[in-house]
Amino acid sequence: MIEIRGAGVVEGDVTLLAPTSSRVAQGGALVVRGPNGSGKSTLLQLVAGLRVPTTGSLIVAGDAPRPRSPEFRRRVAALVATPPLARDLTLAEHIDLVAATWSGPGRHVAGGRVLDELDLGRLATRFPHELSSGQQQLFTVALVLARPSEVLVFDEPEHRLDDDRVQSVAAAIAARRAAGATVVVATHDDAVEAGVGGDVLHLGRAAA
Ligand SMILES: Nc1ncnc2c1ncn2[C@@H]1O[C@H](COP(=O)(O)OP(=O)(O)OP(=O)(O)O)[C@@H](O)[C@H]1O
Numbered sequence: 122m123i124e125i126r127g128a129g130v131v132e133g134d135v136t137l138l139a140p141t142s143s144r145v146a147q148g149g150a151l152v153v154r155g156p157n158g159s160g161k162s163t164l165l166q167l168v169a170g171l172r173v174p175t176t177g178s179l180i181v182a183g184d185a186p187r188p189r190s191p192e193f194r195r196r197v198a199a200l201v202a203t204p205p206l207a208r209d210l211t212l213a214e215h216i217d218l219v220a221a222t223w224s225g226p227g228r229h230v231a232g233g234r235v236l237d238e239l240d241l242g243r244l245a246t247r248f249p250h251e252l253s254s255g256q257q258q259l260f261t262v263a264l265v266l267a268r269p270s271e272v273l274v275f276d277e278p279e280h281r282l283d284d285d286r287v288q289s290v291a292a293a294i295a296a297r298r299a300a301g302a303t304v305v306v307a308t309h310d311d312a313v314e315a316g317v318g319g320d321v322l323h324l325g326r327a328a329a
Pocket residue numbers: 132135136137138155156157158159160161162163164327329
């Protein structure tokens with residue numbers, strides 16, 4: 122499902138990601154670990170098609186990542202940076218928007234359950250700016266989980282979350298995996314690694 126073939130990124134004289142190889146089967150998970158600056162986010166950006174490798178290549182869901190391709194976007198959902206949120210849409214309305222976008226003939230996306238799954242249901246009528254920073258983080262995770270995907274990519278989903286919420290997020294990701302999704306997660310948190318399961322890829326500190 123995902124093949125990372127010696128993929129690396131160099132910009133000028135800076136190595137963002139040393140050449141890296143790994144493989145994840147459908148329904149599998151790759152947990153990316155490593156110190157600050159080792160290239161975890163860069164690797165996830167490659168998988169999500171937000172960056173192009175300067176060496177090596179990747180295959181994600183059968184093809185090179187192409188973020189403008191509707192087919193690629195239908196298959197790959199990623200949280201690798203804070204997404205833009207509408208100030209005048211409630212949490213439930215954001216979820217409805219995502220569900221409506223990805224629903225279609227023969228496809229019904231039930232996004233509403235995601236808020237309850239992450240214990241955000243009681244905040245459904247709030248605006249995003251009326252959330253705590255941890256609740257905002259949970260909500261950005263919910264937005265990714267609300268849409269259909271075959272591949273899920275999360276960069277440090279534990280950011281700003283307390284231990285219970287980290288467990289909830291890890292369980293939600295593991296549930297998608299159990300349903301057949303392939304998962305790539307970068308994390309500094311042992312609970313995320315344990316909760317998501319799968320293989321662990323350790324990145325070392327980049328040379329420059
Ligand atoms: N736009 C950029 N231009 C130049 N160097 C960059 C750029 N973005 C990141 N880097 C460098 O690339 C390296 C890898 O960064 P990256 O964000 O992928 O690391 P990370 O493992 O995700 O770190 P963290 O654990 O702190 O999130 C770092 O040394 C960083 O300083």
